[in-house]
Amino acid sequence: MSSTHAGSTAASGKPILKSVPRLSLRENLAAVSAIRRDQLEFMQNAVRNHGDIFHMRLGGLPMIMVNHPDHFQRVLVDNHPNYDKDNFLYRAVRSVLxxxxxxxxxxxxxxxxxxxxxxxxxxxxxxxxxxxxxxxxxxxxxxxxxxxxxxxxxxxxxxxxxxxxxxxxxxxxxxxxxxxxxxxxxxxxxxxxxxxxxxxxxxxxxxxxxxxxxxxxxxxxxxxxxxxxxxxxxxxxxxxxxxxxxxxxxxxxxxxxxxxxxxxxxxxxxxxxxxxxxxxxxxxxxxxxxxxxxxxxxxxxxxxxxxxxxxxxxxxxxxxxxxxxxxxxxxxxxxxxxxWHTMRHAIEEDVIGGYHIPKGSNIYLNLFIYxxxxxxxxxxxxxxxxxxxxxxxxxxxxxxxxxxxxxxxxxxxxxxxxxxxxxxxxxxxxxxxxxxxxxxxxxxxxxxxxxxxxxxxxxxxxxx
Ligand code: HEM
Known part of the structure; x- marks a missing residue:
C-alpha cells in the first residue's frame, strides 16, 4: 500500500484530496462488542479490511486510524506542531497523571x-x-x-x-x-x-x-x-x-x-x-x-x-x-x-498520504499493529x-x-x-x-x- 502526500492534480492545478474511507454504520456498531471482546484482533481485522487509513468510531468516539510509515512521519515528525494531545485518550490519561x-x-x-x-x-x-x-x-x-x-x-x-x-x-x-x-x-x-x-x-x-x-x-x-x-x-x-x-x-x-x-x-x-x-x-x-x-x-x-x-x-x-x-x-x-497506542489531535486541517484530514480530527496510531x-x-x-x-x-x-x-x-x-x-x-x-x-x-x-x-x-x- 503506497502513500504520498500529494494526491493527483485537477485541471486547476490544485491537488485533488481524497476523503478518508469510513467504516459503515453497521461496522461501527459491530465494533463496540468486537472491541470489548478483543481490541487487538478488532484493530488487526479493520486494517486488513480497510487499509492503512480509515475513519472509525470507538465506543462512539470518532478517530482516524493511520498505519503507514509516511503517516507516522507526517503526524509525529514533519508536521508535529499541528498535532497535540488534546484528545480523549490523553484526557483519560490526564484524569490520573x-x-x-x-x-x-x-x-x-x-x-x-x-x-x-x-x-x-x-x-x-x-x-x-x-x-x-x-x-x-x-x-x-x-x-x-x-x-x-x-x-x-x-x-x-x-x-x-x-x-x-x-x-x-x-x-x-x-x-x-x-x-x-x-x-x-x-x-x-x-x-x-x-x-x-x-x-x-x-x-x-x-x-x-x-x-x-x-x-x-x-x-x-x-x-x-x-x-x-x-x-x-x-x-x-x-x-x-x-x-x-x-x-x-x-x-x-x-x-x-x-x-x-x-x-x-x-x-x-x-x-x-x-x-x-x-x-x-x-x-x-x-x-x-x-x-x-x-x-x-x-x-x-x-x-x-x-x-x-x-x-x-x-x-x-x-x-x-x-x-x-x-x-x-x-x-x-x-x-x-x-x-502500544497513542493519539494526536489535528489543530488545523492537514493532508496525510493524499487524504484530507479535517481540523479537530483524532489521529490514532497503534504501534502494536504498525x-x-x-x-x-x-x-x-x-x-x-x-x-x-x-x-x-x-x-x-x-x-x-x-x-x-x-x-x-x-x-x-x-x-x-x-x-x-x-x-x-x-x-x-x-x-x-x-x-x-x-x-x-x-x-x-x-x-x-x-x-x-x-x-x-x-x-x-x-x-x-
Ligand atoms: C521500554 C520502556 C519504554 C518504552 C517502550 C517507552 C515508550 C514511550 C513512547 C512510545 C512514548 C511516546 C508517546 C507518544 O508520542 O504519544 C514515550 C514517552 C515518554 N516516556 Fe517512555 N517508554 C519507556 C520507558 C520510559 C522511561 C524509563 C521513562 C522515564 C524514566 C519514560 C518517560 C517517558 C516520558 C516522560 C514520556 C513523555 C515525553 C514527552 O511527551 O515529552 N519512558 N515513551
Missing amino acids: REGLIGNIGGESWRHHRRLMQPSFHRSRVADFVVNITDLTAELFRRWESQLYVDDLVDVTTEIADLALRIVLRSLFGVDMDERSRKFAEEFVEVNTIVGDFFRFPFPPLSWRTPSRNRLRTLIKEMDGFVSHLIQARTSDDSERNDLFTRLLNARDAKTGTGLTPGQLANEILAMIVAGYETSSNSISWIFYQLAEHQEIQRRVQDEVDDVLGGRPPTFDDLPKLTYTGMVIDETLRLFTPA HRHPDFWPEPTRFNPERFSPEEVAKRPRNLYQPYGSGPRLCIGKHFAQAELLIMAAMFAQTFHVTRPQGQPPVGFAPLITLHPKGGIHLRLRRR
Missing part, C-alpha cells in the same frame, strides 16, 4: 517542562544510573535464588514492576522506598485496568459516581499520597544533589521567573514515576517470557553474556558489546511494544531477533520501528530504558535458566493504557 510531561497537551508549557527535565536523561546521567540498576537487580535475583529451594515458580510481572519502580525512584529522585513502592505498583495496575477499560468502552464518563469510578478516585488519592511522601522525604533531607527532583524544585520560568507550584511539582513527579517504571517492567516480563519460549535463543544469550561479562555485573561500557541480547530485546519490543505490518515485516508474528542484525536494520527505513515513538515527543527515558532492559536481561541470563511451567497456556495480551501480559507472567527458574 494530570498535566505531567506524558499527558501534557503540548505547546509552550510542554516545551518548558521537557527542557527542564531533558538534562536528567543525557547519556552521561544514564551511565551514572547503571550502578543503581545492577545493585537493585542483583538484590532481587539473590532473593529469587534463595527461594528456588522452596518454590521455583516466580511471579515475574509483580516482582519486576517493584524492581523497576525502585530503580526509577533511586535514580531520578534519590529515594529508597519501602514496601510502599510495591503497593504503589499494585495500585497502578488497577488504575491501568479501569482507564484501559474506559478507552475500550467510554461510558459512563470517569466523573460519574459508579463503584469503579469511585475506586479510581481512591487509587489516585493513594498514589498522590505516595508522591507526597516522596516529596516530604526529599525536602526534609538537605544534602546537595543534582537529580531530577532538584531540577524540578529549582525550576524557574524564563519569562516570569516563577517556579512550579506544589501541585505542578507533584504532577510531574507522579507522571515521571509511572512513565518510568511501567513500560520497562512490562518489557522485561515479555523478554524473560520470550527466553522461556525460545530455548535456543536463550542459550545464545547466555553464551554471549558469559563471553562478554565472564560472571561479573555489566558496566555501561559493556552494553554495546551485548549485541545479540540487544537484538532479542528489540524483537520483543517490536511484537510486545508496551506503549510493528506487525505485513508489507514491511515478513512473517510478522514470528519471533525472530535476526531482523535486528545490523545488516537487516540498515535495509529498513528507520521509522518502521519506533517502540519509543518519534519526533519531539520521543520517549525522554529511551536511553535509560535501553540500559535498564539490557542490564536486567544480561544479569538474568547470567544467573538463571528459565522455562514456561508445564501445562501453563501461552500468555495473552491485556491491552490497558499499556500492553500487559494477561494474568501476569509466571515462570520456572533454575540456577545455571
